[in-house]
Amino acid sequence: MRAIITVLGKDTIGIIAGVSNILSDSKVNILDISQTILQEYFTMIMLTDFSEANSSFTEIQEKLNKIGENLGVSIKVQREDIFNSMHNL
Secondary structure, three states: OEEEEEEEEEOOOOHHHHHHHHHHHOOOEEEEEEEEEEOOEEEEEEEEEOOOOOOOHHHHHHHHHHHHHHHOEEEEEEEHHHHHHHOOO
């Protein structure tokens, strides 16, 4: 299963490391990534593959939410099929 992960918030040190470490520890592969800084705001979108994950989708989502809170950013995780359905209305 593939998922879209979005990260938004004030730029700070460690955002990419925090998110990618959780994904790596959970055996989630990053297939594509785009990130930029708009003035002082950090934005990142990732296409990920959960097919080899060693934790459930919900558990990984909770870990990402926790690191997002610690870093002061918003992290959203959506299954690719749901993401596509929402953007094709």
